[in-house]
Amino acid sequence: MxxxxxxxxxxxxxxxxxxxxxxxxxxxxxxxxxxxxxxxxxxxxxxxxxxxxxxxxxxxxxxxxxxxxxxxxxxxLGLVSASAGLYQWLSVRELLEYFGHGYGLPREEIERGIEKLTRIMGLGEFLDQRCSTLSTGQQQRTNLARALIHDPxxxxxxxxxxxxxxxxxxxxxxxxxxxxxxxxxxxxxxxxxxxxxxxxxxxxxxxxxxxxxxxxxVSLQHETGKRSLVEMFLAILSEDQIQEQVAS
Structure with missing residues (x-):
């Protein structure tokens, strides 16, 4: 939690x-x-x-x-960010090992984590490829797996x-x-x-x-009277504009 x-x-x-x-x-x-x-x-x-x-x-x-x-x-914590890159000259396995060591994990725990993530994220076909050779989808899976190597x-x-x-x-x-x-x-x-x-x-x-x-x-729909999150935010922006006009 x-x-x-x-x-x-x-x-x-x-x-x-x-x-x-x-x-x-x-x-x-x-x-x-x-x-x-x-x-x-x-x-x-x-x-x-x-x-x-x-x-x-x-x-x-x-x-x-x-x-x-x-x-x-x-x-x-595990962080997945669209702006995060991969170390291109490392293989996927080496990358996960590197971050595992960075979190202070023992080798046995890192190996178990890589085995588990390979199964969950479908890394098996490219686990020992350099990151520079991965497709966009494979890079994405690697980035997602990296956030979980220390089991946060x-x-x-x-x-x-x-x-x-x-x-x-x-x-x-x-x-x-x-x-x-x-x-x-x-x-x-x-x-x-x-x-x-x-x-x-x-x-x-x-x-x-x-x-x-x-x-x-559902609760937000009842509270705001709007059907979608987009409509709710547009209503919030409209309320702020009205308040700014009144204040000025």
């Missing part, structure tokens, strides 16, 4: 980037942290990962607090389908289903709202750093 408790980040001379953000994600649950560019999604992920120090509040995984143990926190309880997906075609996106959808079955707590950050409806069990609608709505799609 991951719990965010009043997580806040401010930068000098600017509005709050993240404003007292609180939510929790249970094992086997997919939580969509959704919002347009600039909503605070990336800043939130960077605080969870220990790359940015929260101004206040905390993120907790299995009793580990990022404010107190940022290095240990990283071992509790929480997986963060940052714009996981950005730049992918329909087939590539389907690989991500299947991956998320596998994470559910493995009992991982999953946080998906994206502005692809139609894809989020397919991926996620619950949603947090983030705008200007604040969580405006939270719940299942």
């Amino acid at each position: 991951i719990v965010l408790d009043q997580l806040t980040k401010s930068f000098p001379g600017k509005p709050l980037a993240v404003d007292r953000l609180s939510f929790r994600v249970s094992p086997g649950e997919v939580y969509g942290l959704l919002g347009p560019n600039g909503a605070g999604k990336t800043t939130t992920l960077r605080m969870i990962l220990g790359l940015l120090t929260p101004t206040s509040g905390d993120a907790v995984v299995n009793g580990c607090r990022v404010s107190e143990e940022p290095l240990r926190m990283k071992r509790q 309880p929480v997986v963060l997906l940052d714009e996981p389908t950005r730049g992918l075609d329909v087939i590539g996106s389907q690989v991500v959808f299947e991956y998320v289903d596998q994470l559910r079955q493995l009992g991982k707590a999953i946080v998906v950050c994206t502005h692809q709202l139609d894809e989020a409806e397919r991926l996620c069990d619950r949603f947090g609608l983030l705008h200007h750093g604040r969580l405006r709505y939270e719940g299942t799609l």
Whole structure:
């Protein structure tokens, strides 16, 4: 489980980037942290990962607090990012071994992890190929497997389908289903709202750093009177424009 408790980040001379953000994600649950560019999604992920120090509040995984143990926190997390690359001169096996050693895993545990991921992610046909020779789909599977080599309880997906075609996106959808079955707590950050409806069990609608709505799609439909996540965000943007006009 991951719990965010009043997580806040401010930068000098600017509005709050993240404003007292609180939510929790249970094992086997997919939580969509959704919002347009600039909503605070990336800043939130960077605080969870220990790359940015929260101004206040905390993120907790299995009793580990990022404010107190940022290095240990990283071992509790797997990150899948569309911007992550592969080391081209390493084979897939060598890449997974490299990251396993980086997390301090013993060799026997790394070998068991590679065997398990090869089975789950279908890496067998290219496990000993250099990453530079892989197809786009094979590279994607390798990137997804890399996030699981240390068997983290929480997986963060940052714009996981950005730049992918329909087939590539389907690989991500299947991956998320596998994470559910493995009992991982999953946080998906994206502005692809139609894809989020397919991926996620619950949603947090983030705008200007604040969580405006939270719940299942059905509960959000009842609360907002809108049918889709796109319509909900358009309503939020319209409300903000009206408030700005009144204030001016």
